[in-house]
Amino acid sequence: MHRKVSRMYICLVLCLLFTIGATVSLAAPIEVDIWGNANHLEALKPIIERFNSEQQQIVVTIPGKTESHTNIMTAAAGGVLPAIIETAGTITPLYAPLGLIVPLDDFLKKMGGDYIRDFLPVGMEGNIYEGKVFSLPAFLQIEGGYYNKEILQKYGLAPPKPGWTWSDLEQLAKQARQYGPDGSKTVHGIIANGPINFDVVLLGQSGAKLVDDKYRVLVNSEPVQSTYRWILDWRANDLLAYRRGIDDIADDEYAYRAAFVMDASYRQFFWDSVEAPMVTAPPLRRDANSLPSTVFTNRGWAIMKTTPEKEAAALVVVQYLLRPEIVAEWAIRLNNPPSTYSAINLPAYRNHYRDNVNMNIWINSYTIINNSGFPWPSAFEASNIRSAYEAETIALLKGQKTLPQYTEDLSVRIAAMITDFLAGR
Numbered sequence: 001m002h003r004k005v006s007r008m009y010i011c012l013v014l015c016l017l018f019t020i021g022a023t024v025s026l027a028a029p030i031e032v033d034i035w036g037n038a039n040h041l042e043a044l045k046p047i048i049e050r051f052n053s054e055q056q057q058i059v060v061t062i063p064g065k066t067e068s069h070t071n072i073m074t075a076a077a078g079g080v081l082p083a084i085i086e087t088a089g090t091i092t093p094l095y096a097p098l099g100l101i102v103p104l105d106d107f108l109k110k111m112g113g114d115y116i117r118d119f120l121p122v123g124m125e126g127n128i129y130e131g132k133v134f135s136l137p138a139f140l141q142i143e144g145g146y147y148n149k150e151i152l153q154k155y156g157l158a159p160p161k162p163g164w165t166w167s168d169l170e171q172l173a174k175q176a177r178q179y180g181p182d183g184s185k186t187v188h189g190i191i192a193n194g195p196i197n198f199d200v201v202l203l204g205q206s207g208a209k210l211v212d213d214k215y216r217v218l219v220n221s222e223p224v225q226s227t228y229r230w231i232l233d234w235r236a237n238d239l240l241a242y243r244r245g246i247d248d249i250a251d252d253e254y255a256y257r258a259a260f261v262m263d264a265s266y267r268q269f270f271w272d273s274v275e276a277p278m279v280t281a282p283p284l285r286r287d288a289n290s291l292p293s294t295v296f297t298n299r300g301w302a303i304m305k306t307t308p309e310k311e312a313a314a315l316v317v318v319q320y321l322l323r324p325e326i327v328a329e330w331a332i333r334l335n336n337p338p339s340t341y342s343a344i345n346l347p348a349y350r351n352h353y354r355d356n357v358n359m360n361i362w363i364n365s366y367t368i369i370n371n372s373g374f375p376w377p378s379a380f381e382a383s384n385i386r387s388a389y390e391a392e393t394i395a396l397l398k399g400q401k402t403l404p405q406y407t408e409d410l411s412v413r414i415a416a417m418i419t420d421f422l423a424g425r
Contacts, residue, residue, distance in 0.1 A: 029056060029057060029058060029059045030057065030058050030059070030309060030310060030313040031058075031059050031060075031061060031083075031310075032058055032059070032060045032061070032083040032084060032310065032313050032314050032317050033060075033061045033062070033063055033082045033083050033084070034048075034060065034061070034062050034082065034083070034084045034085070034086065034317075035063070035065040035066060035067050035071065035072075035082040035084070035085050035086070036066065036067050036085060036086025037066065037067070037086055037299075038064070038066060039334075040086060040299065040334060041062050041086065043330060043333040043334050044062070044321075044330055044333075045062060047321070047326055047329060047330060048060045048062060051317070051320060057313075058313045058316060058317060060317055063082075065082070067085045067086055067087075067088075067091070069094065072085070072095065072100070076098075076100055081100065081304040081305060081306055082304055082306075083303065083304060083306055083310050083311070083313070083314040083317075084301055084302070084303055084304070084314050084317060084318060085101075085301075085302050085304060086299060086300070086301065087127070087135040087137075087298070087299065087300050087301060087302045088297055088298075088299060089126040089297045089298065089374075089378070089381075090381040090386075091134075091135060091302055092126060092127050092128065092129050092134045092135055092302070092378070093126075093129060093378045093379045093380075093381045093382055094381060094382050095134075095302070095304075096129035096130070096132070096134045097129070097379070097382065097425070099305060100304055100305055101134045101135065101302045101303065101304055101305065102134070102302075102303040102304070102305060102311055103132040103133065103134055104132075104133045104134065104135075104136065104303070104315075105132050105133055107315060108133060116133075118340045118341050118342050119136065119137060119339055119340055119341075120137075120140070120339050120340065120341065120367055122140065122296045122298075122367060122371045123137035123140055123296070123298040123300075123339030123340075124137065124298075125296070125298075125371050125373065126297075126298060126373075126378055127298065127300070129378075129379070134302055135300055135301060135302035136300050136301055136302075136318065136322060137298035137299065137300035137339035137340075138298075138299055138300040138301065138321065138322065138327050138330060138331070138338070138339055138340075139298070139299050139300075139327070139330065139331045139334065139336040139337060139338050139339055140265070140296055140297070140298055140299075140336060140337045140338070140339055140367065141264050141265055141266050141296070141297040141298075141299060141336060142264060142265040142294060142295075142296055142297075142337065142362055142366045142367075143197055143198075143200075143201050143262075143263075143264050143294050143295040143296075143297075144201075144262075144263075144264065144265065144280065144281065144283065144284075144294055144362070144366060145260055145261065145262045145263070145280075145281040145284060146260070146261045146262075146263065146267070146271070146278040146279060146280055146281055146358075147159055147160060147172075147259060147260050147261075147278070147279055147281050148256070148258060148259055148260075148261075148276075148277055148278060148279075149277050149278075149279050150277040151176055151187055151257075151258075151259045151277075152172075152176065152259065155175060155176055155178075157172055157175055157176060157259075159279065159281075160172065160281050160282055161282065162282040162283075162365070163282070163285065163288070164281075164282060164284060164285070165284070165285055165286065165287050165288060166202075166205075166230060166284070166285075166286055166287065167287070169190070169260065169284065170234065170239065172189075172259065172260070173189030173190045173234075173239045173240075173259055173260055174189060174237075174239065176189055176259030176260075177189040177238070177239065177259065185238070186257065187257055187258070187259060188241055188253060188257060188258040188259065189234075189238075189239040189240065189258075189259055189260065190234065190239055190240045190241070190258070190259070190260045190261075190262065191240075191241045191242070191243065191249055191253070191254055191258040191260070191261050191262070192240065192241075192242050192243070192261075192262040192263070193242070193243050193244060193261075193262065193263040193264075193267075194242060194243060194244035194245075194246070194390070195242070195389070195390055195393040195394065195397070196386070196390060197262060197263055197264060198242075198262040199227070199228075199231060199393060200295055200374060200375060201262075201284075201293075201294050201295055201372070202227050202230070202231065202286075203223070203224065203227050203372075203375045204293045204294065204295060204372025204373065204375065205284065205285055205286045205290065205292070205293050205294075205372065206223040206224075206226065206227045206286055207223050208221065208223030208224045208227055208375055209221070209223075209224075209375045209376065210224065210375040210376050210385075210389065210410070210414065211375070211376040211377060211380060211385070211414060211418065212377075213377055215377070215380070215418050215421075215422060217411050217414050217415050217418070219407050219410050219411045219414065220407050220411060224375075225403070225407070228396070228403055228406075229403070231397075232396075232403060235397065242397060245394055246394055246397050246398055251270075251274070255270070255271065255274045255276035255278070256276060256277075260281070261278060264297075265280075265336060265337065265358075265359075265362045265366075266334070266335075266336060268335045268358055268359070269334075269335055271358075272335070278358070279357060279358060279361075280357070280358040280361040280362060281361075282361070282365055283365055283366055283369050291369070291370060292369045292370070293369055293370040293371070293372040294366065294369065294370075294371070294372065295371065295372060295373060295374065296371045298339055299336075300322075300339065301318045301321060301322070303315060303318060322340070324340060324342035324343045324346055325343075325346060325348070327339070327340055327342075327343035328343040328344075328346045328348055328349040328352075329348075331343065331349065332348070332349065332352050335356075335359065337353075337359065337362050337363050337366075337367060344363060374386070380417075380418075380421060382421065383417045383418070383420065383421040384417070385414065385417060388410075388413050388414065388417065389410065392406060392409055392410040392413065393406070393410075
């Protein structure tokens, strides 16, 4: 049962905002527009409709615009920024230095320590810039992997157990991989969605960085080099294929003909839609002496610099959207893990993930492990490092470059990006 958004609630929150410096008039409804991922906001629409129907001071709209960098910078240039954007890992480091999003520290101070402690620590990473909080998470997207239970059963292979390593993955993939009489592959050992979903996770499990916090280029470091020797060996031995722009992998191969698929928690929607027999694998680690780690991308909310009135109204909306029951409802609609303890512990959400084997594993096994993050400082996202890394890595994985060539080319490219980035700070 949903609590209504009463006029008294709105007024109380707006009174709170008065105390932290916002000037608000209740003479007419304030329009608050939200930009973000189309699928995510589609799932949010029933929640927004309910909010709008239960009070008259604020009207929330979803105009169908994404939070792409091009859209945001065009809007900033035209002075028409949205009130709220759905955030991902790159939002805070991109827009906080430009002064385009509002710091939330005063609001959090007023809400008290219990409020901020409700957010899972892995969900808060990436939302802080130079010691200030600029966005708050609602749900997590977790990189990891799945195994096809039917394939493993067919070939008498036991599912991976907690603590499994790269060597275990390699051995299982070798045993599960199959070829037809004509030599064509009928079962893939491992398929990864792309370098961002797989290679970056393995780099984190090796403790590898392409760029460290002092902005030194480390592509030639042993942790990076050894990680790619593993990956290239799997490629050379026909154990590892990729989807995005690298190998020609059809959806049916991905869903039914791979023993292991390395992809994120959000892929569950696809598995459900095609009834794929995929089970979330335990967190992977490099070897028995290392700890598991992965990459978490939180999705949540940031308030953009507009007018004091609109910013104050946007904060009312964000606070509503971060209520435990709302976070849980949105997460269930999207089949993602929530970013707050209170939402996870609600009976509605506990029932959801108790009956969902894969979500149970994401919640209980992944949210407690280390977030290795991306192999560069979060602020460096503003340099477009992700696209540069992916382009160079695709060339390596397709055999268009050797590892030494890749190392030199990516190092030179990153060094130039660092020079430009630091000069512009």
